[in-house]
Amino acid sequence: MKKLSEQERRDQLRNKIIGLGEKSIRKSYYPELQQRIAELEKTNTELRQEIAVRKKAEKTNVRLEQQLQQAMKMEAIGTLAGGIAHDFNNILTAIIGYTDLARLNVEKHCGSENCPLSLNLDHLLAAGHRARELVKQILTFSRQQKRENVPVQLSAIVREALKLLRSTIPASIEIREKFVSDEGHIMADPTQIHQIVMNLCTNSYHAMRENGGILAVKLYETEMDSADIRVDRLQLRPGTFMVLEISDSGVGMNRMVLERIFDPYFTTKEESGGTGMGLAVVHGIIREHNGHISVYSEPGEGTTFKVFLPQIIASVQTHVVRQLEELPAGTERILLVDDEEFVLNLEKEILEKLGYQVTTFLNPLEALDVYDTHMDEFDLVMTDMTMPKMTGAQLVAEIVARNPQAAVIICTGFSELINERKAKALGASEYVMKPFVLREIATTLRKVLDADA
Ligand SMILES: Nc1ncnc2c1ncn2[C@@H]1O[C@H](COP(=O)(O)OP(=O)(O)OP(=O)(O)O)[C@@H](O)[C@H]1O
Ligand SMILES: [Mg+2]
Secondary structure, eight states, X not given: OOOOOHHHHHHHHHHHHHHHHHHHHHHHHHHHHHHHHHHHHHHHHHHHHHHHHHHHHHHHHHHHHHHHHHHXXXXXXXXXXXXXXXXXXHHHHHHHHHHHHHHHHHHHHHOOTTOHHHHHHHHHHHHHHHHHHHHHHHHHHHHTOOOOOEEEEHHHHHHHHHHHHHTTSOTTEEEEEEESOXXXXXXXOHHHHHHHHHHHHHHHHHHTXXXXXEEEEEEEEEEEOTTOHHHHHHTXXXXXXXXXXXXXXXXXXXXXXXXXXXXXXXXXXXXXXXXXXXXXXXXXXXXXXXXXXXXEXXXXXXXXXXXXXXXXXXXXXXXXXXXXXXXXXXXXEEEEEOSSHHHHHHHHHXXXXXXXXXXXXXXXXXXXXXXXXXXXXXXEEEEESOOSSSOHHHHHHHHHHHOTTOOEEEEEOGGGOOOHHHHHHHTOSEEEESSOOHHHHHHHHHHHHHHHO
């Protein structure tokens, strides 16, 4: 047997003593110790849970703060948009109005509708009208206002939106359109439908940004009767639905993402500044229109969204190309009020071009003074809405008070939120939206003047 060194013997002895000690400790204190250990373990677990809860709360706090900041940012953008919209609209009025006039003049000189200059001006007009729509869209979004639904041809809106998209998304993404139901109408707010298309297609574009791909947009009809499970489950009204199908060959989504896509602020695009509001807005709009949205997606396989909107029977109102010689004209006397000088001059020029005799006023109070003494010399009053000294609404009220039969047209920008009902309540015969569309103003004038005759 190996002889142990002094040190080893000592260690052995110490271990024996400790062992004996432990044994006796276990024997006498075991239950208490065990209990204490259990208590400590429990406290430990509770602490750990509390820390987790706090960490989660902190995360939620950060998230809420970000959401608040985002909301404040959106509000600021809204205010800004509302602020510039009025001025921007006046600028557009000039652009569109003078282009209209230029087109009239050019045609007179070259004697044909198809001279190159005329066609250039047509493009300029089309761009002007798009800008007009864009302002409207920004305003709807920034104010979250509820607008009135009108019969709209869905395909026209989708085409317009796709045209806009084509200019913003790269050529590596091919857009395929297939409109089976071109004529179908829905009852809707055009701006909001435009927004649906833009939001869905933008998401598709993002999903294909890396590798390109195909964005397929289809439009068709489908019947849903009361036996249809979707009608029952989604509380839809049975009938014919327009289906707008938007699919992409992008990255797709997994189950976890799919479950949350319609939640406000849910985004997987934190780095690129996604708000996570896109689909939440889409969902809200579709619900407001008594429709339904469904989604199918697999990771790596792409995504298909289907938007169902109730179809209505509507007479097809196509935008005919303007036939200039057909513009309804007249020779009546018009009192015209607008506080913006260049708008006033433009309107005067347009009205005179149509044959009318026009007296202009920058100041509504002055206009009212003249109306007081020369009421019989005017067949119609046309006034702007937002003016510093006296609003259009006040002016109309004063004029109608003096002459209940007065023919009055209110001109409004988008920011003033006037509709037919409101205009009539103010006492006006009609209203027109700025920037003016030559044909619209010509027709409205005749409508009002002929109704009075
Ligand atoms: N076509 C799609 N393909 C793949 N993922 C999609 C698609 N559409 C939506 N998603 C997923 O749904 C999430 C929410 O979309 P949503 O449009 O609400 O917000 P966002 O696109 O992230 O932000 P924003 O719309 O402000 O750019 C996206 O972050 C993305 O993960
Ligand atoms: Mg989006």
